[in-house]
Amino acid sequence: MILGAMLVGVTMVALMVRKLVWSLILLFYSSIVFGLLLMTYDAAFAGLFHIITFAGAVSVLFMVILMIVGGEALDAKDALGKANYFGMILALLAAIPLVILTSNFQPLPNRLSEQAQLSGLASQPDGPLGFLWLMRSWDLLLVVILVAAAMLGIMNLFSREGGGVEK
Amino acid sequence: MNEQQLLQVFAAILFISGFGTIAATKNLVKMIMGFQVMIWGVNLALFAGGLVNGQATLFSTSLVILSISVGASVEALALSLTILVFRKYGTLNPWEIRRLAH
Numbered sequence: 001m002i003l004g005a006m007l008v009g010v011t012m013v014a015l016m017v018r019k020l021v022w023s024l025i026l027l028f029y030s031s032i033v034f035g036l037l038l039m040t041y042d043a044a045f046a047g048l049f050h051i052i053t054f055a056g057a058v059s060v061l062f063m064v065i066l067m068i069v070g071g072e073a074l075d076a077k078d079a080l081g082k083a084n085y086f087g088m089i090l091a092l093l094a095a096i097p098l099v100i101l102t103s104n105f106q107p108l109p110n111r112l113s114e115q116a117q118l119s120g121l122a123s124q125p126d127g128p129l130g131f132l133w134l135m136r137s138w139d140l141l142l143v144v145i146l147v148a149a150a151m152l153g154i155m156n157l158f159s160r161e162g163g164g165v166e167k
Numbered sequence: 168m169n170e171q172q173l174l175q176v177f178a179a180i181l182f183i184s185g186f187g188t189i190a191a192t193k194n195l196v197k198m199i200m201g202f203q204v205m206i207w208g209v210n211l212a213l214f215a216g217g218l219v220n221g222q223a224t225l226f227s228t229s230l231v232i233l234s235i236s237v238g239a240s241v242e243a244l245a246l247s248l249t250i251l252v253f254r255k256y257g258t259l260n261p262w263e264i265r266r267l268a269h
Contacts, residue, residue, distance in 0.1 A: 001170070001173060004173065004174060004177045005177075007177065007181075007207075008177050008180050008181060008184075011181060011184060011204055011207070012180075012184050014200070014204075015184050015185070015187075015188045015197075015200065015201060015204060020194070020196055020197065023197070023200055024200075027200060027203065027204075031207075034207060034210075034211070037211075038214065038223075038231070041214070041218065041221065041222060041223045042222050042223055043214070043223035043228045043231070045228065045232070046214070046223070046228045046231045046232055046235075049232050049235055050210070050231075050235055053235050053236070053239045054203070054207075054235070054239070057239060057243075058203065058239055058242055058243070061242070061243060061246050062196070062199075062200075062246070065196060065246050065249060065250065066196070068250055068253070069196070069249075069250075069253055069259065142233055142236075143232065143233060143236040146236050146237055146240045147236060147239075147240055149240065150239075150240030150241070150243050150244055153244050153247075154243060154244060154247045
């Protein structure tokens with residue numbers, strides 16, 4: 001609960017602060033808090049994956065963007081115009097179905113806790129790391145395909161032949 | 168309010184914050200940051216929905232991992248597009264970009 005409150009508080013401050021560098025630092029901190037929050041519920045794999053992805057890769061990407069863009073991004077003026085209040089109301093409305101949907105989300109009845117499954121698999125011939133391919137084959141395959149697709153997309157964007165910037 | 172519902176409330180707050188930032192800001196980088204926070208909200212909602220007796224199920228953990236990778240991939244693409252847009256138009260203000268594009 002403390003970690004959850006910290007996560008929400010730091011993230012909201014990160015989004016409200018004007019300087020993008022401070023936003024980036026606070027988001028880095030809150031992504032670590034998010035990972036720790038997942039770890040406290042015995043989801044160490046997801047927590048570490050979150051920290052590696054967001055605190056590691058994505059934060060470095062943001063840092064590179066800020067270095068390239070420089071003063072333009074640092075002098076960002078985020079005045080809340082009249083037209084944007086409509087967006088804020090839309091955001092509040094969007095949260096209602098989200099809460100309803102997630103509150104009705106129940107895990108499948110016959111599923112055990114992750115810890116129990118891992119301890120059961122640890123005795124199998126494949127060893128404690130066997131679960132990586134035995135029970136998570138589809139989602140891990142999708143993860144690899146998605147990351148490869150994103151890398152191909154970025155390479156295509158920055159290649160001379162594939163839709164780069166005209167000079 | 169139990170622990171699961173509390174996490175869902177936190178998830179909803181994160182989602183609202185991210186969506187509100189996207190709606191309110193005039194900077195593309197800040198918009199992507201808002202998008203990232205929205206993804207975190209969704210991840211937390213998926214994770215909280217799968218808690219059984221205070222422990223995460225493999226099902227919800229797998230969904231969270233999938234969502235993390237999808238979000239990170241989309242963010243990387245969005246950031247690379249941001250660089251291209253900045254090189255071409257010299258600004259990160261979406262309204263200004265729209266004006267310059269016409």
